[in-house]
Amino acid sequence: MTRLRTWLTSSDLAGIAVLALVIVVVLPLSLDIFRLNLVGKYLSYAFVAVGLVMLWGYGGILSLGQGVFFGLGGYAMAMFLKLEASDPESTKIQSTPGIPDFMDWNQLTQLPIWWEPFRHLPVALIAMLVVPAILAFIVGFAMFKRRVGGVYFAIITQAVALVLTVLIIGQQGYTGGVNGITDLKTMLGWDIRNDSAKYILYFATCALLIGAIFLCRWVQKTKLGTLLLAMRDKEDRVRFSGYDVANFKVFVFCLAAMLCGLGGALFVLQVGFMSASFVGIVPSIEMVIYAAVGGRMSLVGAVYGALLVNFGKTFFSESFPQLWLFLMAALFIGVVMAFPNGLAGLYNDYVKPRLLRKREPHSKPPEEQKPLPAASAHPPPVGWNPSVPRPRTDAKGVGPAAA
């Protein structure tokens, strides 16, 4: 028991292991497939949140357009699935059989040339990662090289989200417009709608999510991760230490975008459709709140944040539809005003010290503790009193996001 407690408090691997236990074992055992499918959907949002931890928490760059990348990844997958669902046999009622139904409604008589490659799964899989990355690269390169950051970057990403939404809706013959791409059925002949497929997709999502967390954790542990933290603190110092700061920002922006794309694709597989409503400004900002609730510095926290906010959304909109927006409002304001480090911050400030204190009677020598991804680089020694303010970035009155 004691050893467990030690392990729980000392290693960030423990956090990942507990998360894995929750999503791979506890939730599937306690929920029916309908609810589990919902969790799977939330976990696909968690990819965005994990990306935002890297981008916003570590990189100090707030993007309000992550929905764009989520959408691009989702559309790449949806286009493939739609083409598979639109074989001439099942679309024979249309005036042009063999093309997606919405194209037929919009008087298209043949498949647009840029849809053709999406007949092949490998193309769709590559596009789901590469297209978001390319867009992120273009936007990021143009902005970061000119040192646009902070608020300006946030607003411009918002404008990008708006442009893409208007474009998708306006070009409905090619994109499905407001309705989106619906009625997706099979992937390479495998029916993605039945229960067994839902289970498989759920576990695949879990596996990929944990993989993504490990990837990000690895990046955090490399020099690049240290540099991101350093840049957030003193960007000029990093620049005058011989680093091209913009490149690192572009990298982390692309990384976050690819995670979004992956999340979008998994979303489409589990939910069975994609629409422009994920690309816009509102969902993009909502995605930021997942990371904020979980703790903008904590990868594991971001997943819990995504789960919690979405559970809340589902629960409250089922039970108290009128209250839901008020609650969401309180969540935004509360997380920013009272708990800037989110759930992970609460855990570090209240739960962990308690776990540590319980260990004291056993008078074990304090073990070398690895720094947690949370604000403080070094945990205080055993018996540390939580009421003593820890030196953090906030100590200067500047929050982690101020950089």
Place this chain on the structure above:
Amino acid sequence: MSNTDFVLAIEDLTVSFDGFKAIDNLNLYVDKGELRVIIGPNGAGKTTLLDLICGKTRASKGSIKFKNQEMTSLAEHRIVRSGIGRKFQTPSIYENLSVFKNLEVSFPRGRGVFGALKFKCTPEVKERIESVAGEIGLADQLETEAGLLSHGQKQWLEIGMLLMQEPELLMLDEPIAGMSVRERELTAELLERICRNRSMIVIEHDMEFVKKIAHKVTVMHQGKILAEGPMEKVQADPRVIDVYLGH
């Protein structure tokens, strides 16, 4: 004059902000192994000069040559990579990283995105960090969070971070500001030690300190060079006394 023996050759350098000439047709030459101190009253353009050299501010006109290579059009990180290190006026360190990490980040390897991903803290790197930490007197503070250091230690840490890069030209902006007498002495010793195999430009106000370290002193006033030479000669210059020392 195209090629010189100087480490740094600045010619006809001018920068103006909305018509105000912060640096006005300035010429400055720094030798190999020289420790040059720049003094001058507030607003003389000292910090701006360093900004110009390291690329933080772009020149309106003129040339800056480092080892006969033009610097004015290079990006900041390229200037640094060619061997110029710069310490800022207020200590500029990564407060929430440990001293070790601060130094590690400054190690001049793995500077590209993928280089940084591949970078490993090899024994060689570790050794170098430890030796620099010894040099700046922080050997037993390696695991301390940098934000917890005293003001003077922060200044040293920043110098140490520059040393990690092994620059050929080191520029320090008021390195002893806010230091105690004892710390000032230690810093003077440190600067003397590290200047053995490189050139340095130091901006400083403390005349005692300047006397102690300077090889040559440049006095700036209103964006121009007022006087240049050994400390004693400069101190005797009536114009200098008039604008600066006399106050």
Place this chain on the structure above:
Amino acid sequence: MTAAEITNIVMMQGFAGLSLFSVLLLMGLGLAIIFGQMGVINMAHGEFMTIGAYTIFLCSSLTQSYAPGFMPYYFFFAIIAAFILAFAFGWLAEWALIRHLYRRPLDTLLATWGLSLGMQQAFRSTFGAKEVSPTVPDWLLGSWMPHEGLDIPINGMFVMGLTLLVTGGVFLMLYRSRWGLRVRATVANRTMANAIGINTRKTDRMTFAIGCGIAGVAGAAFTTIGSTGPTSGSLYIVDAFLVVTFGGAASLLGTVASAFGIAQTQSVSEFFMTGSMAKVLTLLLIISILMIRPQGLFAAKVRR
């Protein structure tokens, strides 16, 4: 088509551009003060506009039931009421929320987004989900016809006049009043302003509240040309931000210029292509210009 008709269309199209310009400017102005002068991102700006719009609706229904004879004149008083109400809510929001977040601009963004969600639901609970239509005085309806075939919308002229008035007022206040001096001093150097005895907290609150008040006036004016519903504010917010960012955050003149540029681009391109494509074109143009010139059209030149 005769030459006279073409002249008419060109004139009306020119007016359409000007009218969109004044709409954008009126939207952006309050935001420009708050964002430009304080660096605070107020995502609830649109909702403060909605407060103004609902104030007009309330005033119109009250006047209609209690003083029908007063209908032709109520609009002026309603606009003032809209300003006061939005001002008061702005004051409250600053006190409760914004002042704790001045050093964290990105966090204000999230907090005010939360605020906007809450306000939307509050509107919905109070006024219902359906859109409402205040009864606008008769003299504001219809068009002014100098000669046959040329119709100049009266509400457009009204909004234009109001914009002129508000813009003039803001310039006057910012550059001629004590408050303006304090605001400019605080923007330039907060610590110093504090040191010389300017109550920067009070100045901030005043600035924020005035920005919100102007949003309220904008919302009030837009009831004559658009819709009033719980979510109508969110339609404007991105446009408003783009106007301010594109103009250069710290410059009011920039806001004016960018509102003009965006309005003309959109209005002209709308005439020659479909509305959706015109919108995309305008936005892409703004984004690409911002990428080349991230500081916006008019940036304050500061020695950095």
Place this chain on the structure above:
Amino acid sequence: MCRPAVSNFTSADPTVLARPLDRKENLMTRRNRPDTPDTEKEVLSPDALARRRIAMGLAAAPFAAAVPGLSFGADFPTAKVNTTGLAITDKEVTVGQLHSATGTMAISETGSIQAERLAIEQINAMGGVLGRQIKVIQEDGQSDWPTFAEKAKKLLVNDKVAAVFGCWTSASRKAVLPVFEKENGMLYYPTFYEGLEQSKNVIYTGQEATQQIIYGLDWVAKEKGAKSFFLIGSDYIWPRTSNKIARKHIENFQKSKVVGEEYYPLGHTNFNSLINKIKVAKPDCVYAIVVGGSNVAFYKQMKAAGITADKQLLLTISVTEDELLGIGGENCNGFYACMKYFQSLDNANNKKFVDAFKAKYGAKAVIGDVTQAAYLGPWLWKATVEKAGSFDIDKVAAASPGIEFKGAPEGYVKIHENHHLWSKARIGQIQTDGQFKMIAESSDLIEPNPFPKGYQ
């Protein structure tokens, strides 16, 4: 966890109860419930049935006609009427309601929510469906299509509802359609829409495009002599498809001209450039399918630009009484709309409906075309279930064609084999008070034709 959202209508609202039903009626319905004591349980004589019909009033009468010989005293054991495990007990049947109570679409969907509730209350007050009271689980789609799909799935999979009344936008319907087909549910969809769809699992109680468009176009051509048209729409599938049909009809059948076709993003609020384009094109008739908040801006700016009914003919299929609340009648009076229902329709069914609606939701409440169509849903479902003698989805779907509803506020409707309704088309002129004055109506019911030949 859904408790607060669930409304159980077993104790019906007394105000509703009192008006359409007399005391005797109450007695009879109570007797028909299987759970009531058997004291009065006897087979009704034909005479008694006839009396009951009269007493019931118009709202209930058609069902007796639609289901001839149905004995209300007969037993419908749950095991027999529910073979597929729907949420049905001896006393209750659970249905779902799926609309946006929050978000941008709440503006439009509120009316539908209210109308469906009203119908369900009235049905419950009459004794329910097959002797079972209707229990409603309401879900909020939040104006968000994926949420609609999620909630639809919840209603069908978790709550096992016997039918769902809901959706408004095409997008939300498209999002839930695969769910209804996969999980085999029954959706009653109230909105007039673009057509090109037909499903075993959906009953479309609103008009598909041709039912609304062609009559209106013919009317303006014949009565107003319109020869050139300017088509305007919000940029999504319904306006685009509707305008496509309109264009084909104008060009191929009327041999007239389309002089302009324009689309603006949803939520667009600046129409001055568009209005100038209209002025340049000088069409005989403007054909407008603008929706939501844009609607308000469009008509206000039209009025401000001097385009009023005395100078310009305008026909719309997207403005109902609900929209007029926001636009204000004074901004568009004199323009025409083509719908199947107006609140001002002068018939006994409608009077009763409007009275009941206002009694429940306040005197200021207005009823638009879609609200009325939503009201039809529960009644049609009840009739279908009673004809099928079962709640099973497959049986209800199979029994649907041919179901009539004579108590419809719009008059008389009948379900077509393609699951759409036969209904009339009407032209109304907008009045300053926000109501329509009916100018013309089609002489016969118009056949629904979701896949019209020659229009695709």
